[in-house]
Amino acid sequence: MATQEWKFTAKDIALKPELFFSGHRACAGCGPATVLRLVMKALRGPTIVTQATGCMEIVGSIYPYTSWGLPWLHTAFENVAANASGIEVALKALSKKGKIKQEHIDVIAIAGDGGTYDIGFQALSGAIERGHDFLFILYDNEGYMNTGIQRSGGTPTGASTTTTPAGKAIPGKLEKKKPITEIILAHEIEYVATATPYYWKDMISKVRRGLEVEGPAFLHVFAPCPRGWRTEPAKTMAYSKLSVETCIFPIWEAVNGKRVLSTPSKMYSLAPQKKRPVIDYLEGQGRFRHLFKIENKPVLDQIQQATDERWQKLLKQCETT
Amino acid sequence: MSKQEKGWKDLTLAAISSKVSTDFLTGDWKVFMPVHNLEKCVSCLTCVMLCPEGAARWNSELGKVEFDLSFCKGCGICANECPTKAIVMKMPEKEE
Numbered sequence: 001m002a003t004q005e006w007k008f009t010a011k012d013i014a015l016k017p018e019l020f021f022s023g024h025r026a027c028a029g030c031g032p033a034t035v036l037r038l039v040m041k042a043l044r045g046p047t048i049v050t051q052a053t054g055c056m057e058i059v060g061s062i063y064p065y066t067s068w069g070l071p072w073l074h075t076a077f078e079n080v081a082a083n084a085s086g087i088e089v090a091l092k093a094l095s096k097k098g099k100i101k102q103e104h105i106d107v108i109a110i111a112g113d114g115g116t117y118d119i120g121f122q123a124l125s126g127a128i129e130r131g132h133d134f135l136f137i138l139y140d141n142e143g144y145m146n147t148g149i150q151r152s153g154g155t156p157t158g159a160s161t162t163t164t165p166a167g168k169a170i171p172g173k174l175e176k177k178k179p180i181t182e183i184i185l186a187h188e189i190e191y192v193a194t195a196t197p198y199y200w201k202d203m204i205s206k207v208r209r210g211l212e213v214e215g216p217a218f219l220h221v222f223a224p225c226p227r228g229w230r231t232e233p234a235k236t237m238a239y240s241k242l243s244v245e246t247c248i249f250p251i252w253e254a255v256n257g258k259r260v261l262s263t264p265s266k267m268y269s270l271a272p273q274k275k276r277p278v279i280d281y282l283e284g285q286g287r288f289r290h291l292f293k294i295e296n297k298p299v300l301d302q303i304q305q306a307t308d309e310r311w312q313k314l315l316k317q318c319e320t321t
Numbered sequence: 322m323s324k325q326e327k328g329w330k331d332l333t334l335a336a337i338s339s340k341v342s343t344d345f346l347t348g349d350w351k352v353f354m355p356v357h358n359l360e361k362c363v364s365c366l367t368c369v370m371l372c373p374e375g376a377a378r379w380n381s382e383l384g385k386v387e388f389d390l391s392f393c394k395g396c397g398i399c400a401n402e403c404p405t406k407a408i409v410m411k412m413p414e415k416e417e
Contacts (some may be wrong), residue, residue, distance in 0.1 A: 010366040023377045024341035028350060029396030033373035060382030065345050066338035073335075156363040200370045226396075234410075237371050303401035 006044075006208050012202065016041045019069040026059040030138040031223035031240065032139040033059070034197045036110070039221075040070075042207035048087055049075070049107040052115035054079035055225075058140065077119045081127035084109035084134040106211050107134040107274060114144045117153030117178050128187045128216045135210040135217045138180070139226035149228045153178040156248075157306065158299050159287045161228075166290035171299045174305070185216045185254060191217035195254035199264050201251035206253060206262075222249045230286025238320025244268075245249040248309040254316065259318045269315055278304045328353065343392075351395025353410035355388055361407035362386060368399035368408060 013242040019040035026033040036056055050073040051057045060067035075083040088107045094100045103183055111120055116138040123257040124136060144150040151161045156177045160166035168284055185192050191213040195203035202220065210217035224239040226232065231239060243249040261269055267273045278302065280286040291300050330402040340343070344374055355377075368377040373407060376393040 009378060010370065011381070013370045013379060014366050018375050020375075021341060022389065023344075023345040023347055024374075025345075025347065026373060027393035028373075029398055030373045034371055034398075037375055038370065054326070060342070061338060062342075063336065064339045066340070067342040148360040197371065232397075234398070234401040236373075237398055237402050293342050 006205065007122075008201075008204070008263045010201075013038075013041050013200075017069065019043070020060065021067045021069060023065070024059045024218070025062055026055070026068040026132040027106045027227050029226045029236045030055075030059075031197060031225055031236045032056050032112070032141055034237075035137075035139050035221050036060075038197060038200050039108075039110075039207050042072075042204045042211070043106065044208065044211055045104065046102050046105065047071075047108060047266065049081045049108045049110060050068075050075055050080055050083045050087060052111035052120055053077045053107070054112035055141070055188045056110065056112065058146055077115050077213065079123045080109045080115055080120055081124040081134075081136060084136070085130060088132045089136055107132075108137060108211075109134055109274075110137045110139065111280075112146075113138065113140045113142060113154030114143075116140075118139060118181055118235050118270070120189055125187065127156070127182075128184065128189055128218070131215050133215055135207070137207070137210075137217065137219045137221060138224045139221050141223050141228060142177075143225070143228050145228035146224050154180070156303075158291050158296075158303055160290060161287065169233040171296045172287070180219050181218070187216075188257060189218065190214075190256055191218050191254070193218075193222045193262075194222070194249065194251050196240045196243060196249060196251060197261075199244070199251065199262070200236045202251065202262050202264065209253070230289075231284060239285070241280065242276070245274075245277045246276045246281040246307070248281055248307055249280060250311060250314055259314075261314075261318055267317075268311075274287075275311075278307050337405060346389040346391045347394055348389075349392055350376060351390075352412070353395045353397060353401055354413050355393065355395075355397075355408050356411045357386065358407045358409070359392060361405045363405055363407075365404060367402050367404060371398050373398065406416055 020036045048071045084107050143156050149161050150163045155173050158172045160172040166172040193206045195206050210219050222238045244264050251262045354366045369379050373393045397410045400410045
């Protein structure tokens with residue numbers, strides 16, 4: 001990692017050129033679109049982006065238009081990490097032969113939760129194990145929103161989707177959300193972090209740190225989706241903030257396996273009385289609407305309990321490692 | 322196979338986009354438009370950072386935030402997040 005920490009202000013970021021252009025066809029109030037815009041502001045030099053199929057791939061590349069201001073490759077759902085490893089190795093080979101002028105080219109792979117948790121997982125695990133130098137960014141909107149809001153490994157307990165519709169039979173998804181960052185951490189890579197766009201400064205510096213790492217780095221970004229979560233478009237960033245305030249999605253980073261809570265989440269470990277109940281986050285989201293019926297009260301309690309347990313476990317991991 | 326048909330070496334390697342999406346104006350999607358009160362604005366740039374469209378922009382020469390309404394989809398994130406409530410979402414007046 002670079003010894004010099006990159007310092008920036010909001011104005012520096014605002015004046016950096018937009019590499020994910022306006023005019024993309026994302027829904028109004030799209031969380032992942034903000035994520036991509038901000039991620040592209042954190043680049044340090046020449047970069048190649050490869051993206052798995054998903055919402056953000058579609059909206060940015062409707063033929064004949066493109067929203068990308070840098071070399072960008074589309075790939076299938078399952079192999080974005082394999083594609084990134086191929087690009088990285090090809091660049092190495094070309095620079096050995098002296099066919100490219102650039103000293104170093106960064107490779108970023110972007111995928112949604114479907115392309116990471118479920119379909120793209122084996123390619124990701126393989127690429128990380130082989131130790132390719134790339135940054136994998138997962139924008140997690142908790143479902144297959146692009147194809148019509150189906151459940152994915154990233155969908156949380158109790159969420160109603162078109163494949164886990166809430167009704168008499170089930171109160172939304174019954175299973176837990178897959179702990180993807182734990183799985184990636186178990187690969188013992190140098191840099192793993194979680195972020196959310198409301199805390200944009202934290203997110204941008206994490207992207208930069210992920211790029212500076214030699215070897216694979218993984219960034220899990222929580223990106224609210226107004227269409228799939230059935231929320232007001234204006235509240236997208238409010239939910240991004242609430243996810244941290246209720247400790248549903250704590251933000252932290254792990255360098256060489258040593259976990260440290262990032263400032264917004266650290267506040268709730270220092271002052272636990274400020275932590276808000278998960279109900280604040282769940283209400284207002286159409287996908288959790290059924291949980292507020294009397295018969296589903298146990299599910300609500302279960303979500304609160306599971307969130308608290310996860311938070312306590314994380315606090316312990318941050319202390320001990 | 323006829324002689325006019327292209328071989329694999331003549332074809333491009335993949336589909337290549339020929340236009341930039343800034344040619345495609347998404348501003349007509351909106352119902353409400355942001356109205357910016359410069360007196361209340363403290364230039365914290367929260368709206369510039371959180372806008373999914375990149376429609377809120379910082380003009381460093383004039384030292385103020387500007388909105389590009391030809392791309393704004395009217396989601397209202399800027400109005401919701403503005404710490405000084407300098408942005409309000411309003412229905413545009415109809416031009417007769």
